[in-house]
Amino acid sequence: MKLENTGIDNKVIDLVPLDHVMGKHAFIRGxxxxxxxxxxxxxxxxxxxxxxxxxxxxxxxIEGDVDRKDAVIKLKTPLLGKHYYPHGIEYGEDENFPKNLIERANNLVINANEELEKYNK
Structure with missing residues (x-):
């Protein structure tokens, strides 16, 4: 499911501070x-x-290269997914997510977004 209205959609940020802030908020880059x-x-x-x-x-x-760490990144709408072992992650709107989980997920993204705001281009 899409996590809308978090403020992070379409944010444009240099990769190095993006990696730093996301790591501080326990978002791990694949x-x-x-x-x-x-x-x-x-x-x-x-x-x-x-x-x-x-x-x-x-x-x-949107410019630069992720591998060289000189990229400028445009963020997309966050997703909440449910991983079914061993089948994989489902992000579909048909998934049932507990209300408290949706609230927690929104708050985690909003908190990261607040810190990212100072790096937004």
Whole structure:
């Protein structure tokens, strides 16, 4: 599901401060090799058997190169997903997310966004 109205959508930030701030807020950048895209995930454990939730924030380089760490990243709308072991993560609107989880996810993104605001181009 999309986490709308967090303020992070379309934010444009240099990669180095973006990595720093996201790391401070426990969003881990995926180690996938890509010149043009970044993905930050925040893991939320669940009491449900074999279920883990993730907040995913994706971004795309609008200039520079992610690998060289000189990229300028435009962030996309965050997603809340539910990982079903061993099948993978589902982000669909048909997924049922507890209301308190949605509130927590929104607050985590909003808190990171507040700190990112000073780096917005």
């Amino acid at each position: 180690e996938n090799w890509d010149y043009e895209r970044v993905t930050y995930d925040y893991k939320i454990n669940s009491q449900e058997k074999n279920v883990t939730y993730y907040i995913r924030i994706q971004g795309e380089a």
